[in-house]
Amino acid sequence: MDIKEIQKRLRDFAEERNWEQFHSPKNLTMALSAEAAELLELFQWLTEEQSRAVVDSERDMALVREEVADVFIYLARLADKLGIDIEKEVFKKMDLNEKKYPVGLSKGNATKYNRRQEKKGT
Amino acid sequence: MDIKEIQKRLRDFAEERNWEQFHSPKNLTMALSAEAAELLELFQWLTEEQSRAVVDSERDMALVREEVADVFIYLARLADKLGIDIEKEVFKKMDLNEKKYPVGLSKGNATKYNRRQEKKGT
Amino acid sequence: MDIKEIQKRLRDFAEERNWEQFHSPKNLTMALSAEAAELLELFQWLTEEQSRAVVDSERDMALVREEVADVFIYLARLADKLGIDIEKEVFKKMDLNEKKYPVGLSKGNATKYNRRQEKKGT
């Protein structure tokens, strides 16, 4: 994936329309969350099994694909504005997760998996 | 960016821990939205100007970078599970947006920019 | 529920701390979304059945209750700032939904239920 090219094209797109003024990091995180929620909305009344079967419906997949693109676009814009190298950060995070959740302790441990989220909430 | 490699490593990570059972598309959209909201939370009380100045704080940037990675990770996982080629979809969406918002009509048109969101809400 | 009293107390709380400056409607929608996502996060890896059984865990319920309060607090603040009478709007919306989804056509119609969301997404 040529993320530099995507980011350049998104930047040119915003500049040509004089829309850079709207793309503060704050606003971009709002747009990103709103797009992520549109993806969420497509799945909210489906059972998990139905959510796996979405691949069989061209109609559903067209909607999902478009929302996935929208989420990516705002994430790429945000990273561009803040000078974040997404790929590098993803590798760092994957390294971290591999240390944090060693295979032996984590395997098939659903309870632990569920619980680890709660520690973060407040 | 080698997204195939990232997706393979995320898949292996989940399989080794027997966590694939948790990664239904439905659940992944929830995790994606939750991570996007953690990014949102970092910016919620900042002015737009302060949000642009986040780049000057190594402490803030460390938090932002990690959340950007988390959002990307769940998006990549979701795309992998549903067989979505993110790059292809992003180019399709950028083509679409260029037609939808021609430069002449959209330039510096803040009101129109704001309004175009409302049409989608219900 | 005495929502006027809750809103007055939240207003006094913000004023006494000179925090009204942070509570623009924009920022409050961000805080509301972030809190809603913390609730979402508590349920993201649970099956629907497990999510129903959350009532049996005092530990889980304590977390859920606190997030429910947080979501309500930011919604009440937003309504107060914008002069919205929540109760009135809820009754209006319930009237609307009863017309929009007549019992006869909607009964047990899962497909229709799922689909009605998609029309809204973009």
Place this chain on the structure above:
Amino acid sequence: MDIKEIQKRLRDFAEERNWEQFHSPKNLTMALSAEAAELLELFQWLTEEQSRAVVDSERDMALVREEVADVFIYLARLADKLGIDIEKEVFKKMDLNEKKYPVGLSKGNATKYNRRQEKKGT
């Protein structure tokens, strides 16, 4: 606000349409987040000042009011399903916040206000 009456009417509405099956706590947190994000979306490209001026536009306010109702409706449904007394939890949380952020230490302390969010993120 007669929240018991609202919850009863929402419960009857779902039962009459055989929609209770869709209203697992998990799904309701998804719907709640999606609705909160629709509210967010209305404000994403506005400046904070513009967001305060939304009260002057009947057209904008109509959209905001409807989304506020939608958020409340799913929150009320969730609380009903899990037997949560929202008012009681809100008072508990307000008591807690008053202890956590004493007026003397918190007054006009924007930095502290911003920072307290970050501690929660991961």
